[in-house]
Amino acid sequence: MSVLEVRDLVVEYSTVYGVLRAINRLSFEVGEAESVGVVGESGSGKSTLGLSVVRLLPPNARYAGGSIILDGQEVTRMSNSEARRIRGTTAFMIFQDPLNSLNPVKKVSTQLLEAVEMRCKKLGETYDVEKATREVVEKIRDVRIPDPELIMERYPHQLSGGQIQRVIIAMALLMRPKLLIADEPTSALDVTIQAQVLKLMNDLKKEYGMSIMLITHDISVAYNISDRIMVMYAGELVELGSADGVIRSPMHPYAKALIASIPRGVMRDAPLEPIRGSPPNMIHPPSGCRFHPRCPFVMDVCRREEPREVHQDGRVVRCYLYG
């Protein structure tokens, strides 16, 4: 049973320039205790995807098609109160900027206890302060913060970025979600802290059996923490497969180009291979395959019709090179 099943999802924004289709018939799944890395550059729709799973889209966005089934429930047609119930408890979202994620006027302990209280209400358990406090301390230890009692008495502005992200992960553990959605959780952090937080998420995934959907622009980060990788371009799925598979033998030209553009080697021995062209206009996207203006293998059919998804050996590719 998959924790998250997205089928033919379409999400549109209405803007002053026109309708922007941020997600165009996207389908994928996240299984239990599995981590999927969603990789894409800015404008690919990856953040919109995360927000649409937990119904946090801005008011000018709408679900224009398809379905999102989270733990058996259809998210796109839920009422607002139902959406509120699943938010946090079934799926928990972590954002990029740690400084804006916690309430600056409440202590860490207050906020974590509130999370426990919320969970108890949503699941119908009784809330007991002492039991909750013990649980909070335990989770703070789980996220590798030394001296939980000290941290609990602090306010968010007294914590570092890495610590805040860890506190948020502790909050996530307290809510016991089936799915953790992390939108660039470490982009604002230093390299060593990023490594700590990513390693933590990986360890916790194994300990708690939590599924993770990691949204990032950095394919190396996705590779290090995901079981499977989904590459998005211009709101569409272009490739999906096991992490090793996608990295070692990428199929879609965009995926290939992404991997090839990572700086490797020493002292500029060979020029890097950037992806030619520029990101597409999402209000008037290119005809046919949205990547065709930039594709080194472009064929006539690519310009005319949108390629359908090809399923091959556990991989999904959206490209005419494969069928």
Added chain:
Amino acid sequence: MDEPIVRAIKLRKYFLATKHGILETLFRRKPLYVHAVDDVDLEIRRGEILALVGESGSGKTTIGRILATLEKPTGGELYFEGERVTPSNVKQVRKRIQMVFQNPMESLDPRMSVRQVVEEPLRALGLSGDERRRRVEDALTAVGLEPSIFNYRRPRDLSGGQRQRVAVARAIVSNPKFIVLDEPTSALDASVQAQVLNLLVELHRAYGFTYLFITHNISVARYIADRVAVIYAGKIVESGDVRSVMSEPRHPYSQALLKSVPTVERRGLEPPTGEVPSLIAPPSGCRFHPRCPYVMDVCRREEPALLGADGVSVACWLYGAKRVESDA
């Protein structure tokens, strides 16, 4: 020419940690300082690309700004092309230095056209209007932006990569000797980053600029630099030619840094424990000692000096047999 183009000796920069205005002086409160840069020695040879690698708060941006003469050091000496940089000659020295900033959105005046932005460094040089125009066009062409199209565009109409190219054009238009680049590609998408890096390499090859390339991205540093200096908590912990430092890092922090970087070559990250220390009251002795897996007694008591052999210098007691008396 053996004389390095830029030389910094015992550079120090301390910032006030809290506001220290009239009231604080009246009440005789002691000012607290952030020791952002502490006793840093650095040399950059003509025509080379030196990467300064560190995390946020390490002091790398501050060093970059001091070397670009945008910030006055609290202590130490700065030499540019052999002459000592002082408040009296700083304006002259500045004509030979340029800088590319991190955030392309913020480094261009949104109210100016591309042409005006790139032209600005030429205004102080006393050239004729025609000459300026020609140089601007040459610079734009050199960075891959067709002047007839981009001359009158505004920054808000450009993509991140294009803005950064404009910033590079501005940096080269006055033919500087030395360019400080502060995280020039960190705010860009992966594919655009590759374009901009290629451009910087091309310009370096064509015009022989000297670069100080500040970055937190190890892969980028390894790709672009001739030499690397690793900075931690305001001090240089290791420096040397890029192949040595990257393939066989000696300092425990450099080792930890390399093991923390996610790559597509291998899985598994081994980050160091703990966090970057506060620079207001940095740890005694070696600043990395609280997090170092090889920490010894001496590390807690005394700071190791940056000692070198065969082009690689390390500041670590694992390698320094004798203590070096500092001439304070």
Added chain:
Amino acid sequence: MGFKEIVKRFLGYRGTIATATVVKEGEEERRLSGYRFYLDYLIKDRVAAVALAIITLFTAWSIVEGILQYVGFATRHRALGWALLPSNPIALNFAESLKPPSLSHFPVYIFGTNFSGESILSRLLYAAPKDALAAYLVVFSGIIIGMLVGTFAGYFGGWADEVLMRVTDAFLALPGLVLAIALSVLLGSGYNSVLISLTLIWWPTYARFFRAQALSLKSRGFVEASKLSGQNSIMIILRHIFPNSVDPVIAYAALDFGNVILTYSTLAFLGIGIQPPYPEWGSMSSNGLPYFPQNWWWSIIPGLVIMTVVVCFTLIGDRMQDLIGGRLTY
């Protein structure tokens, strides 16, 4: 379509403005830029369009009528002042005293008359330029003084900053109404003393605004690049800081016009400012109070007019803040 949908549609787009579309290299794209962009957005937004129309009418009328009044005063042909009005706003005509609004003699009595028989409409129209002048003059001088003080303080920092900000705080602490009353005692309760007192208390807010802008701008890349290019501080301020500080201030200023009119009317209501027999919106409202509710039009209609103008300015300012807020989050 639910109620919420209807309200949303009527009020126009309040959603996020999409991130700027990328201009393709080598391609030309027509894009609205600068103030035409604002105008285009405002026009698509129906409520704001109405507000904009009312304000434009108000300002245009005030300019025309104001010039007429000034010329009339200067050449001692005061009648010029009411040449365009339906009737003489200060001519006593007790025969028509306290007439309720009616369509006779359109449009003279559309808002009725006051005790002296003067048409409320004519008086409103006659008084309009004073409000407009107060609004525009006070706000613009506030911006100019605030710009000089705030930018200087923010950019140079240190002692200049401390001293200038303490002076600003001192002016900010002045209670506006009390100051106006005090000044009117000293200088005579004329229009000029009201303008002076309003100007004195209005600039500190702008000083803070500009200081905040200067502080955030001075660490931006292009200012530092300018320093490296050898520009001196004054040139940097003129070429980089001032032009970039203005955007958010415009939105705030649009709101502020309404505030000035409100304060000015309140002062007039309290009897400070223009003296009888010359009309002023606020004083008309207060003079009509004793006759409320039987002759409600005397007091209510000027009040409604004040409210309308202020609300329109506020609406425009609000929309501009949305726009500018959206633009600033590239």
